[in-house]
Amino acid sequence: MAGxxxxxxxxxxxxxxxxxxLADGANDPSAARKDVDAxxxxxxxxxxAS
Incomplete structure (x- = not known):
């Protein structure tokens, strides 16, 4: 599928x-908290599942 x-x-x-x-903002200050939660x-x- 395209996209x-x-x-x-x-x-x-x-x-x-x-x-x-990931939670340490110093590693990627542009990352949004919602990305870490996801x-x-x-x-x-x-x-x-394992």
Missing amino acids: QFQATVVIDRYVDEVLAF FARCIETAVE
């Missing part, structure tokens, strides 16, 4: 480490 994009990224770190990195929901869903 859609899908990708998979494997991050070889514990979930807590990844979320702490990513956390994706991680939680993946963990529950």
Whole structure:
């Protein structure tokens, strides 16, 4: 379908480490808090499904 994009990224770190990195505004000051929350929901869903 036009206008859609899908990708998979494997991050070889514990979930807590990844979320702490994303939540730290010093790592990406332009990131919106809602992006971090959305990513956390994706991680939680993946963990529950495994």
